[in-house]
Amino acid sequence: MQRELAKTYDPQGIEDRIYKNWEEKKYFHAEVDHSKTPFTIVIPPPNITGQLHMGHALDNTLQDILIRYKRMQGYNALWQPGTDHASIATEVKVIDALREQGIEKDDLGREGFLEKCWDWRKEYGGRIVNQLKKLGSSCDWDRERFTMDEGCNKAVTEVFCKMHEKGWIYKGSRIINWCPVCKTSISDAEVQYEEQNGHFWHIKYPLIEEDGSISTTRFLEFATTRPETMLGDTAVAVHPEDERYADLIGRKVWLPFVDRQIPIVADTYVDREFGTGVVKITPAHDPNDFEVGQRHHLPEINIMNDDATINKNGGKFEGMDRYEARKQIVKELEEMGLLVRIEDYTHNVGTHDRCGTTVEPLIKKQWFVRMDELIKPAVKAVKEGDIQLIPKRMEKIYYNWTDNIRDWCISRQLWWGHRIPAYYCDECGEIVVAPSMPEKCPKCGCSHLTQDPDTLDTWFSSALWPFSTLGWPEQTEDLKYFYPTDVLVTGYDIIFFWVIRMIFSGFEQMGERPFRTVLFHGLVRDELGRKMSKSLGNGIDPLQVIKDYGADALRLTLVTGNAPGNDMRYSKTRVEASRNFANKVWNASRFIMMNMPEDGQIPDQMPEGLLPEDKWILSGFNNVVRDVTENMDKFELGIAVQKVHDFIWDEFCDWYIEMVKPRLYETADEKSHTAALWTLQTVLQGSLKLLHPYMPFVTEEIFCTVQDREESIMISDWPVWKEEYNFPAEEEAIEMIKETVRAIRTARNERGVAPSRKAKVILVSEDEKVRRIFEEDRLFFERLASASDLVLQADKEGIGEGTVSVVLPFATAFIPLADLLDVQAEIARLTKEKKRLEGELKRSAGMLRNEKFLSKAPADKIAAEKEKQQKYTQQMEGVLRELEELQALTN
RNA sequence: GGAACGGUAGCUCAGCCGGGAUGAGCGUUCGCCUCACACGCGAGAGGUCACGGGUUCGAUCCCCGUCCGUUCCACCA
Numbered sequence: 001m002q003r004e005l006a007k008t009y010d011p012q013g014i015e016d017r018i019y020k021n022w023e024e025k026k027y028f029h030a031e032v033d034h035s036k037t038p039f040t041i042v043i044p045p046p047n048i049t050g051q052l053h054m055g056h057a058l059d060n061t062l063q064d065i066l067i068r069y070k071r072m073q074g075y076n077a078l079w080q081p082g083t084d085h086a087s088i089a090t091e092v093k094v095i096d097a098l099r100e101q102g103i104e105k106d107d108l109g110r111e112g113f114l115e116k117c118w119d120w121r122k123e124y125g126g127r128i129v130n131q132l133k134k135l136g137s138s139c140d141w142d143r144e145r146f147t148m149d150e151g152c153n154k155a156v157t158e159v160f161c162k163m164h165e166k167g168w169i170y171k172g173s174r175i176i177n178w179c180p181v182c183k184t185s186i187s188d189a190e191v192q193y194e195e196q197n198g199h200f201w202h203i204k205y206p207l208i209e210e211d212g213s214i215s216t217t218r219f220l221e222f223a224t225t226r227p228e229t230m231l232g233d234t235a236v237a238v239h240p241e242d243e244r245y246a247d248l249i250g251r252k253v254w255l256p257f258v259d260r261q262i263p264i265v266a267d268t269y270v271d272r273e274f275g276t277g278v279v280k281i282t283p284a285h286d287p288n289d290f291e292v293g294q295r296h297h298l299p300e301i302n303i304m305n306d307d308a309t310i311n312k313n314g315g316k317f318e319g320m321d322r323y324e325a326r327k328q329i330v331k332e333l334e335e336m337g338l339l340v341r342i343e344d345y346t347h348n349v350g351t352h353d354r355c356g357t358t359v360e361p362l363i364k365k366q367w368f369v370r371m372d373e374l375i376k377p378a379v380k381a382v383k384e385g386d387i388q389l390i391p392k393r394m395e396k397i398y399y400n401w402t403d404n405i406r407d408w409c410i411s412r413q414l415w416w417g418h419r420i421p422a423y424y425c426d427e428c429g430e431i432v433v434a435p436s437m438p439e440k441c442p443k444c445g446c447s448h449l450t451q452d453p454d455t456l457d458t459w460f461s462s463a464l465w466p467f468s469t470l471g472w473p474e475q476t477e478d479l480k481y482f483y484p485t486d487v488l489v490t491g492y493d494i495i496f497f498w499v500i501r502m503i504f505s506g507f508e509q510m511g512e513r514p515f516r517t518v519l520f521h522g523l524v525r526d527e528l529g530r531k532m533s534k535s536l537g538n539g540i541d542p543l544q545v546i547k548d549y550g551a552d553a554l555r556l557t558l559v560t561g562n563a564p565g566n567d568m569r570y571s572k573t574r575v576e577a578s579r580n581f582a583n584k585v586w587n588a589s590r591f592i593m594m595n596m597p598e599d600g601q602i603p604d605q606m607p608e609g610l611l612p613e614d615k616w617i618l619s620g621f622n623n624v625v626r627d628v629t630e631n632m633d634k635f636e637l638g639i640a641v642q643k644v645h646d647f648i649w650d651e652f653c654d655w656y657i658e659m660v661k662p663r664l665y666e667t668a669d670e671k672s673h674t675a676a677l678w679t680l681q682t683v684l685q686g687s688l689k690l691l692h693p694y695m696p697f698v699t700e701e702i703f704c705t706v707q708d709r710e711e712s713i714m715i716s717d718w719p720v721w722k723e724e725y726n727f728p729a730e731e732e733a734i735e736m737i738k739e740t741v742r743a744i745r746t747a748r749n750e751r752g753v754a755p756s757r758k759a760k761v762i763l764v765s766e767d768e769k770v771r772r773i774f775e776e777d778r779l780f781f782e783r784l785a786s787a788s789d790l791v792l793q794a795d796k797e798g799i800g801e802g803t804v805s806v807v808l809p810f811a812t813a814f815i816p817l818a819d820l821l822d823v824q825a826e827i828a829r830l831t832k833e834k835k836r837l838e839g840e841l842k843r844s845a846g847m848l849r850n851e852k853f854l855s856k857a858p859a860d861k862i863a864a865e866k867e868k869q870q871k872y873t874q875q876m877e878g879v880l881r882e883l884e885e886l887q888a889l890t891n
Numbered sequence: 892g893g894a895a896c897g898g899u900a901g902c903u904c905a906g907c908c909g910g911g912a913u914g915a916g917c918g919u920u921c922g923c924c925u926c927a928c929a930c931g932c933g934a935g936a937g938g939u940c941a942c943g944g945g946u947u948c949g950a951u952c953c954c955c956g957u958c959c960g961u962u963c964c965a966c967c968a
Binding site: 005193200222224225226237269274275279280288397493523561563567568578581582583591593595654658665745754756851853855861865 | 893894895896897902903904905906910911915916917918921922923925926927928930931932933934935947948949960961962963964965966967968
């Protein structure tokens with residue numbers, strides 16, 4: 001049984017071997033089993049273009065902890081994995097890769113390009129999956145899905161057709177956000193506002209006089225950040241109650257360059273206080289102007305091509321880039337005397353979150369999802385608590401979005417994605433939405449139809465993920481059994497993109513919430529608190545961390561000391577601390593293995609003759625089991641793992657193992673020896689189980705390989721609180737000894753006594769119970785307190801001068817160290833102690849003298865305070881006695 | 892403009908749904924290579940819990956205000 005084990009735990013190699021074994025044994029696989037309760041998590045599907053970053057590492061660590069915990073608790077735990085086609089992200093990458101080979105997207109044509117995308121997916125789609133495995137993720141890989149696999153495609157088509165039929169998906173001309181580089185529309189959620197330094201150009205348009213001539217004296221002045229849009233102006237607006245312009249409403253101004261006369265309209269949208277109180281109106285290129293235009297039936301003049309160059313509506317500026325046109329227009333306005341001044345101006349500019357290009361709002365015919373009705377059940381579910389958001393404050397962010405929701409633009413002018421199942425009749429233009437190409441046009445009967453060239457927003461398919469992965473639209477057994485899922489774990493940054501859309505899709509398609517709980521986590525930032533980003537180059541590669549420190553260390557680091565929804569900082573020293581803990585666990589186990597009997601046999605059941613320290617640690621373990629389980633059920637994973645960590649290190653290793661050593665080295669008492677071994681083994685195993693969800697590899701390595709056990713820890717039973725492990729009396733007794741040991745150590749330390757130098761300890765206590773406790777535990781007490789001999793007595797009989805005294809509430813310990821005794825130093829030490837006790841007694845007395853406290857505070861608080869006071873009083877008496885004697889010596 | 896989060900030991904952060912700050916890791920001081928572990932052991936030092944009010948017998952915790960930091964939403968042209 002005894003074998004050579006490395007002095008330090010080295011995760012390299014071990015982790016891969018263990019993971020492979022888990023996979024081979026099919027431990028991650030879940031099947032419908034009505035004898036068990038399901039527990040389901042669907043993975044936020046990583047992009048196929050993705051590389052594992054710290055955000056993924058955190059997200060998947062949390063999911064793995066939950067799924068492993070529930071699996072051990074006996075749930076039928078399914079972690080449904082898969083990847084996302086990531087429409088635009090992938091398309092951009094493929095285009096870039098092709099360009100390096102000198103190939104343009106259009107050269108290949110749609111079919112050819114899509115082939116390249118699928119090649120890409122084949123090559124890189126598995127990469128992130130393998131990286132998730134390195135982390136230890138216990139996903140059911142047999143069920144791996146892809147947002148563009150056959151089933152998901154079917155789900156997308158089904159939803160599109162159903163919602164179209166219901167009138168909730170429609171095609172319309174609306175103002176949308178356009179990316180001139182990606183040449184596609186994007187949704188509101190994909191627009192990122194960035195503060196930029198720009199200019200505010202103050203411009204004036206001449207008034208058209210009554211006789212139709214262009215005035216040379218009367219102008220209407222306004223300001224704009226985008227002068228080039230004036231080419232598309234179809235009005236200027238003032239506030240209806242603005243006296244300055246009251247007489248001008250209904251008249252016209254002259255628009256230079258395009259030589260157009262445009263009306264002055266009155267609209268409350270205008271803020272009289274801002275600038276001159278005049279706004280130019282460009283309905284085709286500004287969302288607010290668009291609305292003004294609708295109200296006043298203004299023409300919408302699009303002045304831009306898809307690449308943001310000016311189109312033929314821009315007259316002589318046709319063909320110019322938007323910024324070039326801007327420059328030119330400003331210059332010419334100045335020459336015409338229509339430029340009043342230029343002001344520096346900092347404002348927010350909408351950019352495309354993928355490529356950073358400034359988006360252009362413009363009018364396009366696109367497909368939209370009507371949101372007003374769809375969102376209602378999603379709001380209700382959160383309001384009524386059917387879906388719980390953790391932390392709760394995320395609800396405010398959620399409602400902020402749902403309350404101001406706008407229709408969702410879902411069509412994209414991209415090729416990689418789900419092609420919109422709409423077909424146009426080449427003859428009559430009829431639109432048919434159907435799962436597949438109709439034989440002929442239902443209106444004119446001709447057989448020439450063309451499918452809509454656009455694809456869907458990538459989030460359209462992700463929104464269906466919780467049920468499409470389980471087989472929907474088929475009514476599969478999996479779907480009935482595993483849906484709704486239990487927990488969704490994700491970052492708060494995709495609450496709008498994904499979480500909300502899954503919720504309303506779940507209600508709409510399944511008639512039920514997609515998950516009960518959403519556990520949000522924050523961002524992993526760098527050591528300086530900055531966001532990790534490619535451009536900053538401050539990203540930390542989790543795979544490198546795994547290589548250097550092990551997956552367990554990384555996982556522990558990511559979950560320790562972090563509360564839901566809060567951002568955290570990555571730091572190397574924290575990973576090192578985690579690695580050190582893995583090593584600590586390893587060595588504690590190594591110690592136990594080294595002391596196992598040759599045949600490895602220890603009793604299964606609790607043996608007779610457990611000593612107080614055995615009962616103490618068992619009781620402590622029992623409490624940790626209860627607390628940790630409670631914390632985990634509340635998703636307080638950081639707190640839970642802290643408790644496991646502290647128990648293993650501070651209680652089990654630092655105290656219990658040290659207490660038990662004499663019994664292991666001196667095997668004279670067989671019964672005591674066996675009791676110690678059984679306790680060590682029982683508490684170690686239980687602790688490993690509690691730790692397993694967090695640190696799956698090291699716990700498995702010890703549980704299986706080191707302890708030579710067939711069955712994996714990951715399918716073992718989660719510990720439960722047991723009455724037979726509950727020993728409150730021993731807890732109290734051992735705590736008393738610990739306190740004494742610590743006080744003696746401190747006193748010796750202050751005297752500069754080396755630990756190797758042992759001295760006699762005389763413990764004086766009138767309390768017979770106290771003396772009995774120390775008598776029973778003298779074996780380890782002597783060792784821990786560096787006592788050569790422990791003498792117990794009821795009074796100070798026979799204690800001579802030259803002893804260091806350590807005053808405790810229940811006893812006083814005397815250490816004869818005549819040669820080292822410095823009376824003045826002793827007096828100083830005791831005086832300090834006296835001062836501390838005086839402070840405590842004052843506080844306590846103050847509270848207990850306060851009649852309002854006595855009359856209003858709960859009884860248990862009062863009792864607790866009285867107990868404290870008594871304890872301090874006793875200790876104070878001892879300190880004063882000792883001080884008196886020492887002072888007598890000096891006289 | 893609206894909102895949220897954070898301000899606790901030198902650093903990074905837990906915690907506190909009102910009752911002595913025995914908080915954690917790292918760092919630091921002193922002593923130890925003590926037969927599991929120096930990725931370690933023992934013992935310390937270190938905090939007006941941002942500031943000002945209020946509620947309360949009692950506030951680091953609840954309420955209001957202020958300052959500082961971060962973020963989200965809106966986008967006044």
